[in-house]
Amino acid sequence: MSTAARTAYFDRTHTDDLIAFLGSSPSPYHAVASAAERLEKAGFRKVQETDAWEGAAGGRYLIRGGALIAWYVPEGATAATPFRIVGTHTDSPNLRVKPLPDTGAAGWRQIAVEIYGGVPLNTWLDRDLGLSGRLALRDGSARLVQIDEPLLRVPQLAIHLDRQVNEGLKLDKQRHLTPIWGIGATTEGALVEYVAEKAGVAAADIAGWDLMTHDVQPPSYLGRDRELLAGPRLDNQLSVHAATAALAALAGADLPYIPVLAAFDHEETGSESDTGAQSPLLGNVLERSIYARGGSPEDRARALAGTVCLSSDMGHAVHPNYSERHEPGHHPMPNGGPILKVNVNNRYATDAVGRAVFAAACEKAGVPWQTFVSNNAMPCGTTIGPITAARLGITTVDCGIAALSMHSARELCGADDPYLLASAIKAFLEG
Structure with missing residues (x-):
């Protein structure tokens, strides 16, 4: 796309805000907190799963660990x-x-660290790493912690x-990926004491933690x-940010559908958790929303029969140095707009009906779109799309944007595409 053509699409404000979102979201727990902050500014309010829910119009969201479900009920x-x-x-992955x-x-x-998800191990070598995550305190509360200082490093062998x-670099996951953070004798409890000080709590008050590394660049x-x-x-906070922006923009609108954002945790490890897509979390929220509006099981069946899910996750741009590994007829490019992800073996959930919904949303938003299909000799990954379709029995379509270096410590995409994706998502939610 030429520079002149790009100007018609590119909203730098959106991408600037994405950069701020990424910087404030080094862990899933921070990502949902960042999304919730944006939703609250748009008038959404937090609900607790243990409370009774009302069915009145308005925006609501709930947080469970590293997952967030948000929805807006129109008048x-x-x-x-x-x-x-x-x-x-x-x-x-980290x-x-x-x-x-x-x-x-x-x-x-x-x-000592453990590998989370499908990590290209070499991308974590010789990077300055910080720590982030959540602390579980003895009083039952949780505290987020974010240390953006160059604290750790996994040094490569000279x-x-x-x-x-x-x-050919071969790394042993147990022996070669242990980061250093100083010189001297090992002291039990040293890391927890350091993190507690940074979080402003007493080390003795910390009962557990979910901590992870992140690149501080x-x-x-x-x-x-x-x-x-x-x-x-x-992958995949770009989609979380785009969907949050789209949902927030629809607060107060007169819509024929109830727009929902479902941001799950643990997709990179199979989604099998209480906050993953394989949990009943989303189904429970939809059902409770229906019943709060005086619905019956018949209403639930009717509502879900007309429901469509857009599963938004990162996809692969054609790699200029490895183009032979891509499907010859499908070469998605950065700044070419969102990609429709297709796999006939249901690694992606897209079918003809979903394609039509996606194409209509992009057309309504006035954004270009592309199609991704894997090379037959190289099986593709999967997403929450097939899981959601199977759990709820709803039409589901997989999409995303084209990127390089997926799952690396640092990934690459087109600077236009976040805005184009958010625009398509907004049009999809509007119906």
Whole structure:
């Protein structure tokens, strides 16, 4: 796309806000907090799962750990009004802190980590890493912690000690991925004490933690014309941010559907958790919303029969150095607009009906779109799309934007595409 053509689409304000969102969301728990902050500014209010819910019009959201479900009930919505759902996930592959973290070897202080998700291990070498996540306190509360300082580093072996490294780097997940954070003898409890101080709590008050590493280099525009965006956790916080912006923009609108954002955790490890797409969380929220509006099981069946879900997750742009690994007839490019993800073996949930809904949304929004299909010799990944379709029995379509370096510590996409995706999502939610 030419620079002149790009100007018609590119809303720099949206991408600037995405950069701020990524910087404030180093963990799934921070991502839902960042999304909730934006929704509250749009008039949404938080509800608790243990409270009785009312069916009045307005925006609501709930947070469970690293997952967020938000929805807006328009004036005049009945118990049988269908939903328009955007499904995303908040988690990203990384290195996560083990329960007994303090370790070391050969005079170095180190932190024991476990590999989370499908991590290209080499991308975490020689990066300055911070720590983030949540602390569970003895009084039953939780505290988010975000340490953006260069605290940890996984040092690569010098080429002088591995002369064959350029013929193939092989990393042992147990031995070679342990970050260093100092010199000296290992001290039990040192990491927890340090994190407690940063979080402003007493170490003795911490009963548990979910901590993970993140690259402290901030997201940034890239390229001669600043037409690319490089940053961590684009998969899939970019979709979370786009869906949040779209939903917030619809607060107060007269809509034929009830728009919903479902941002799940643990997609990168199979979605099998109480906050994952395989849990009953989304189904319970939809059902409770129907019953709060005086609905019956018949109303629930009617509402779901007319419901459509847009599963938004990152996809693959054609790689200029490995183009032979892509399907020859389908080469998605950055800044070419959202991609429709298709796989006839149901690794993606898109079918002809879903394609029509997606195409209509893009047309309504006035944005271009592309299609992604995997090379037959290289099986594709999957998303929450097929899981959601199977659990709820609703029409589901998989989409995303084209990116390089997926699952790396730092990923790359077009700087236009976040805005184009958000525009398409907004049009989809409007119906």
